Amino acid sequence: MAALGRVSRLLLGAAAATPRSLPGRSMSAAAHEAGGARLWKLLTFVVALPGVGVCMLNCYLKAQHKHERPEFVPYAHLRIRTKPFPWGDGNKTLFHNPHVNALPTGYED
Amino acid sequence: MAHQAHSYHMVDPSPWPIFGAASALLTTSGLAMWFHYNSTQLLIMGLTSMLLVMLQWWRDIVRESTFQGHHTLTVQKGLRYGMILFITSEAFFFLGFFWAFFHSSLVPTPELGGQWPPMGVKPLNPLEVPLLNTAILLASGVTVTWAHHSITEGNRKQAIHALTLTILLGFYFTALQATEYYEAPFSIADSVYGSTFFVATGFHGLHVIIGSSFLSTCLLRLIKFHFTSNHHFGFEAAAWYWHFVDVIWLFLYMTIYWWGS
Numbered sequence: 001m002a003a004l005g006r007v008s009r010l011l012l013g014a015a016a017a018t019p020r021s022l023p024g025r026s027m028s029a030a031a032h033e034a035g036g037a038r039l040w041k042l043l044t045f046v047v048a049l050p051g052v053g054v055c056m057l058n059c060y061l062k063a064q065h066k067h068e069r070p071e072f073v074p075y076a077h078l079r080i081r082t083k084p085f086p087w088g089d090g091n092k093t094l095f096h097n098p099h100v101n102a103l104p105t106g107y108e109d
Numbered sequence: 110m111a112h113q114a115h116s117y118h119m120v121d122p123s124p125w126p127i128f129g130a131a132s133a134l135l136t137t138s139g140l141a142m143w144f145h146y147n148s149t150q151l152l153i154m155g156l157t158s159m160l161l162v163m164l165q166w167w168r169d170i171v172r173e174s175t176f177q178g179h180h181t182l183t184v185q186k187g188l189r190y191g192m193i194l195f196i197t198s199e200a201f202f203f204l205g206f207f208w209a210f211f212h213s214s215l216v217p218t219p220e221l222g223g224q225w226p227p228m229g230v231k232p233l234n235p236l237e238v239p240l241l242n243t244a245i246l247l248a249s250g251v252t253v254t255w256a257h258h259s260i261t262e263g264n265r266k267q268a269i270h271a272l273t274l275t276i277l278l279g280f281y282f283t284a285l286q287a288t289e290y291y292e293a294p295f296s297i298a299d300s301v302y303g304s305t306f307f308v309a310t311g312f313h314g315l316h317v318i319i320g321s322s323f324l325s326t327c328l329l330r331l332i333k334f335h336f337t338s339n340h341h342f343g344f345e346a347a348a349w350y351w352h353f354v355d356v357i358w359l360f361l362y363m364t365i366y367w368w369g370s
Contacts, residue, residue, distance in 0.1 A: 037262050040255035044274070048248035052278075055241035062237050070294070075229045077220050077300040086144050093296040100294045 069099070072106045079104040116183040118173065125166035132158035167326075171343075175335045185342050192346045196353050199316070203357050206312065207364065210305040214369055220300075225369065227300045232370040238289050239366045242282050246355045249278035253324070253348050260331070263338045272328045275351070279321040286314050306365060313357055320354045323347040 081104055084090025091103060098108045113119065132155055139152030174180040180188070214225045222228030233239060256271035290307075297307040327344045330336065336344060 037258035048251040052244045055244040080298045095290040
């Protein structure tokens with residue numbers, strides 16, 4: 001609902017030279033329009049990029065252990081091959097990884 | 110010298126619309142030829158012509174607007190409506206795939222083991238790379254907003270830095286998703302779970318690539334002084350599209366990755 005208001009404001013505000021807020025962000029009432037770029041630059045380097053950094057660290061730590069592969073069970077609803085794929089031997093999916101993806105007959109390695 | 114008594118842009122005759130339609134025909138029939146008759150000729154012709162039409166049509170629009178000044182406020186208003194309608198149509202496109210996901214996951218059939226994720230499917234941990242991808246796209250939304258404000262305030266250097274950062278984040282997301290696709294223990298052929306997962310995230314990834322290309326074109330134009338502080342609709346359209354891509358990811362993350370695991 002708020003998006004509609006923002007959208008029509010964006011449309012009607014086409015003539016105005018004042019900076020606009022983009023959808024998804026609301027500026028505080030106290031923030032001056034002229035300092036807009038400064039605010040978003042600050043948010044970039046204090047919140048956004050450190051947030052990415054923290055998530056990167058989390059991924060790196062989680063990836064250190066765990067390498068078990070589930071044993072192969074020939075379920076009928078998995079590894080469906082109604083029609084050969086139009087590439088290669090027709091039996092491997094586009095992002096086939098022999099280490100973690102089994103073929104209908106089992107793991108290759 | 111002839112003058113028009115209105116503020117609209119009567120576009121000169123152009124071959125791109127019909128060539129675009131022809132390339133769509135070549136591409137679709139090319140896909141059918143590839144799938145059923147193992148031939149890629151038509152498909153390659155279709156994709157090549159599609160790329161050429163896009164480059165030349167959009168090049169012409171830049172010429173008409175930036176270099177010839179045809180984009181009055183009225184024209185810009187029409188373009189805004191157009192972009193909003195287009196993005197809305199894309200939202201409906203994704204809605205279909207979300208519908209498919211919920212149809213299959215809310216009432217898992219006996220063939221799947223009556224559970225979701227289905228028996229034998231080990232879903233990706235939503236708190237690992239998917240969470241990083243969420244942070245990346247949210248961060249890129251912040252950087253593109255920084256870029257927009259920089260453009261409006263006439264700060265060229267910061268605008269270039271901010272837009273470049275946005276594009277780099279977009280590339281990082283794409284690279285991570287590609288590795289996720291390769292490392293995933295399940296494939297598209299693994300029951301309706303695989304179908305819904307890879308079709309929904311796959312189309313999203315395609316839209317990230319399209320959005321990154323759009324932003325990259327804006328960066329090039331920004332560097333070449335095409336934008337002014339109060340007329341830069343191409344950039345705004347790219348930013349809207351990018352926010353849309355971010356929102357779709359948030360829905361994907363919350364529903365397929367998190368709820369669906």
